[in-house]
Amino acid sequence: MKTSEVYVSAENLYLIYKSDLDETFVNECIHFQSHLQNIKYHPKSIIDMSTMMKKHELEDIFPYVSIALRMFLCTPATNCTAERLFSTLRRIKTYLRSNISSDRLNALAILNIESQLAHQINYSDIIEEFSNIQAR
Template identity: 35%
Template sequence: MPEDVSMKSSNLVKYYHADLEDSLSEELLHFIELLKTELLISNDSKSKQELVEVQLYRLIRENSLECCFPNIESALRIYLPIMVTNCTGERLFFNLKLIKNELRTTMSRNRLNSLTLMSIEHELLRQINVSDIINIYFLMLKL
């Protein structure tokens, strides 16, 4: 198992060389031993609903172990937002499915792409003042 941890951690360090140090594999082995102690034992219902990764990050932060495991803390800070970004891709496909339904199967690809982009960026579109855009358009036509 230590060889496996060492190999995978070295791959991670190569990819995130600016954020992680080569000592990550040793930190992971020490952290595994720490998890075997009573420090992790918790029976509250909130921890049962949280992801393991969040529990590990919380364990490090609440016990002020950042100085002991700086690379693990950094790796968890890198990893935890990745799960959120995966949801964004799923949401994009869901929006596309809503837009391209049976009634719009004859829509051109260009129009479908534009509607999809507008649906995805709906928050940004709400901030745009449409009358300003129309005025700019007419000013350009007069030139």
């Protein structure tokens, strides 16, 4: 992008998120762009850029760029994930489990949502570790 395009885009983003970003955000973006042009490694995605900022400790130099990147990474592109989470909760909290505590409900929801990861867990290690803990 040209510097003028970066300026306009950063200005628009600042106007939308005035409470999260500072007035210096626009200049910070321009300086960050020139920094990216001068380094050998060019990030290919927003996650790479955020990782590169952490790795090279650039968060202190460009704090508002770091905040904007984290806001972008945390904002869902669609609401499908949130809707899927609520439908998962509906399946977990059935009539028979209506007295379940919120901590247990949250734990069950996470296990259900991350089912691919849960299937990869070696439960024998967890059982062994739990059995080694002394009884109360």
